[in-house]
Amino acid sequence: MSVKIIPDRCRGCGRCLTVCPGDLIALDSSLAAIKEPELCWGCAACLKTCPYEAIALYLSPAQGGRGLKLTIKKDGTTLFWKATAPDYQTVIVTDSAKAKDY
Amino acid sequence: MTLDSKAPKDVNDAKPVCPAPFSLTTVTHRAAVVVVGGGVAGSRAAILLAESGLNVILLEKAFIERSGCLAPGVNALNAYIGYGKTPIDYVDYATNDAHSIARKDLLLSMSKLLNEEALWLESIGLAIHKDSKGRYLERSWRNIQVNGGDLKPLIAKATRAQEKILVLEQILATHILTSDNKALGVMGLNLKTGKIVEALAPAVIIATGGAAGLYRPANPPESQNRIWYSPFNVGSGLAMGLRAGAEMTTLEMRFVALRVADTLAPTGTLALGVGASQLNAKNQAYEAEFGHTTSQRVLAFRRQIQRGLGPCSLTAACDPESRARIYRAYLNMCPSQTLQFLESERALKGQIPDRLTTEIAASEPLVQGGHTAGGYWVERDRRTTIEGLWAIGDVAGGCPQKYVTGSLAEANIAATAIAELFKTGSLKSLSHPEDQPLNQELDPELNQPLTQALAKAHQEITRFSQNEPSLFTAKEITQAARKVLDIYAGGIAAGYAYSFASLTAAESRLTALMELTEGLKADSPQTFAAIWEVKDRLLVSLALVAHLKARKETRWPGFGEYLDYPVLDDSLGFVNSRLTPKGIEIIHRPIYPNGLKSEKSL
Structure with missing residues (x-):
């Protein structure tokens, strides 16, 4: 209960398979699939690696989750973190090369 | 001892046949140093050793871009000596925070290098916040802000840039190969190919991190790994060390976050x-x-x-x-x-x-030497009680409050000591397997013990494939073990409290669970990994319970309360342990004035 693959965005490139610290992602019918969702740590390594915004982080009900999903659009060292729900949308920008943007 | 003429010329010829699901082939690598664990500590040690001209094998269970407890990133360096402060201030702070159960010699050697390691991080591309005068922006006197969401990929890039480092990923390390209390290398299993990997070298560094997931976690089963520490650090380094006979310290100083x-x-x-x-x-x-x-x-x-x-x-x-x-x-x-x-x-x-x-x-209690002080008992240069074996980062004990920069500092200390041993000729690097048969370059006295150690480790890995299908799964035993610690060894359910009687109950239940693991069947590298990891967790849990039992006082009441012994007993010193054929043996080591290991060690 942590990350979900968005099937119509996933292109099966397999990049996420090579960053998951728990080896929890596999290719299933040439798309990424989370093998054991309950073992996900929520580190977001896969979100940061996916070039297609095809992986969403969310909170389980036990963590106060109410359906908001977080995806990342990447542009070099800049990350656009998009939190979306049918009634809500916001974007937060971080840049790992810029120290002053804490 | 000399080689029997009928003995195989190379250890590669001596392989027992490995039944399915394991591959029939074994891959052997040789180098100067084997580093187990590609987190910040292990990667930094590998880089420094490579820079000193040594060939290094870096074994990593996942991928070094996002492995270890810094996979998600970090927004502060929590171990830093701020303006107007000295390393001694940090030593005093950490010793006080540990309620005196800490090694000042280890803390001082670490503290002296904290700021140097922060500079190294900046040199490889970490964005560190600065004030108007260009100084690092302090959050407190021992803490600076960083923009570290990609810290691990930066370190991985620096690691991969070193030609002398052979990075082997998706390897579950299972054994420290030893003979007569001397490390000869490491064995593991490639989780993708099922091939057994032998990494042989006269120096081994363990940098596998602490142990999470021993106790039942705060979140329910469907989000059980949503814990604070890396759930993929299961305490393998501690378990490997225990099996090899290494001495551990202060595991009972559990960290409750x-x-x-x-x-x-x-x-x-x-x-x-x-x-x-x-x-x-x-x-x-x-x-x-x-x-x-x-x-x-x-x-x-x-x-x-x-x-x-x-x-x-x-x-x-x-x-x-x-x-x-x-x-x-x-x-x-x-x-x-x-x-x-x-x-x-x-x-x-x-x-x-x-x-x-x-x-x-x-949080649920964790065992780790990064915040608290549980781990290998080490000398000031981070060598363990096993010759040729060093321990750094969260798996090394006695030196709490190390965080990122402290783990890097320990890597620096161990790598410097090891490089010096090669420079003076005390240690001799092994060559590439194709260049020379192993028995020609290895000390003749080590040939037979190494062959035996390899055969034993092979057998211990492959035996699980010979079992009949078992009634239980590794996952069920893992959950059962978590329940045992939760209830009988001071987990969340027990309000972090325990008694001699409850710890005794924990011991007998954990022992029974350990026996159950012997019947588990491996039918793929992944099922083997699950079996091996629950065995690692159970062994660390048993050692932890023995430590809790032996510290007959309540030293850190926030982390745990020994109901039979609510007051302090300063005569206990360090509680250390070793695995012997009879089980976990407890050793009390005195704390000399100023928290030193020996009277002259600072």
């Missing part, structure tokens, strides 16, 4: 970032009721709950700019926390309050 409720996100970002303070349900501040150490602050929180004054929160006045800064800071370390804040905002439909508040909770 005071964290944001539900997400288990670190609280320092709020406490230091916007000056948030803890309030109970009656809006009373309570943090300093018992004192300022980590354990005392956890105790103050727990007492609020016990007195019916919970839930407790971290609360601060917060303008929109600071709020945005906190959201970004959490994205750099624990993205779930920003998501939790955004969920609250969403529920308020745009009515953003001028206070930032979040509930806090205590």
Whole structure:
């Protein structure tokens, strides 16, 4: 209960398979699939690696989750973190090369 | 001892046949140094050794871009000597925080290198916040802000740039190969190919991190790994060391983390970032009721709950700019926390309050030497009690409060010591397997013991494939073990308290579970990994229980309360342990004046 693959965005490139610290992602019918969702740590390594915004982080009900999903659009060292729900949308920008943007 | 003429010329010829699911082939690598664990400590050690001209094999269970407890990133370096302070100040702070159970010699050697390692991180591309004079921006005298969401990929890039480092990924290390208390290398299993991997070298560094997932976690089964520490660090390094006969220290100093409720996100970002303070349900501040150490602050929180004054929160006045800064800071370390804040905002439909508040909770206990002091008993150069074996980072004991820079400092200390041993000829590098048969370059006396150690390790790995299909799974035994520790060894369910009788019950139940693991069947590298990891967890759990039993006092009441022994007993010293054929043997080591290992060691 942590990350979900968005099937119509996933292109099966397999990049996420090579960053998951728990080896929890596999290719299933040439798309990424989370093998054991309950073992996900929520580190977001896969979100940061996916070039297609095809992986969403969310909170389980036990963590106060109410359906908001977080995806990342990447542009070099800049990350656009998009939190979306049918009634809500916001974007937060971080840049790992810029120290002053804490 | 000389080689029998009929003995195989190379250890590669001596392989027992490995039945399915393991591959029939074994891959052997040789080098000067084998490093187990590609987190920050292991990677840094490998880089420094390679820079000194040595060939290094770096074994990693996942991929070094995002492995270890820094996979999500980090937004502060929590071990740093601020302006006007000295390494001695840090030693005093850490010793006091550990309620005196810490090694000042280890702390001092680490503290002297903290700032140097921060500079190294900046040199490989970490963005560190600076003030108008260009100095690192301090969050407190021992803590600086960084933009470290990609810290691990930066270190991985620096690691991969070294030609002398052979990075082997998706390798589950299973054995430290030893003979007569001397390390000869490491064995593991390639989780993708099923091939057994032998990494042979006269020097081995263990940098596998601490042990998470021993206790039943705070979150329910469907999000059981949403814990604070890396759930993929199962204590393998400690288990390998115990099996090899290494001495461990202070495992009983469990770390209970005071964290944001539900997400288990670190609280320092709020406490230091916007000056948030803890309030109970009656809006009373309570943090300093018992004192300022980590354990005392956890105790103050727990007492609020016990007195019916919970839930407790971290609360601060917060303008929109600071709020945005906190959201970004959490994205750099624990993205779930920003998501939790955004969920609250969403529920308020745009009515953003001028206070930032979040509930806090205590985590399940963990065993690690990065915040607390549980791990290998080491000398000042981080060598363990096994010749040729070093331990650094969260798996090394006696030196708490090391965090990122302290782990790097320990890598630096061990790598410097090892490089010196090669330089003086005390250690001799092994060559590439194709260049020379092993028995021609190995000390003749080591040939037969190595062959035996390899055969034994092979057998221990492959035996699980010969079992009949078993009634139980490794997962079920893992959950059972977590329940045992939770209830009988001071987990959340037991209010972090335990007694001699409850620990005895834990021992017998864990022993019974360990026996069950012998019947588990491996039919793929993955099922083998699950079996091996539950065995590792059970062994570390058994050692932990023996340590808890032996520290007959309540030294860190926030982390745990020994109900039979509520008061302090300064005569206990360090509680150390070793695995012997009879089980876990406890050794008490004195704490010399000033927390030294020996009277002259500082």
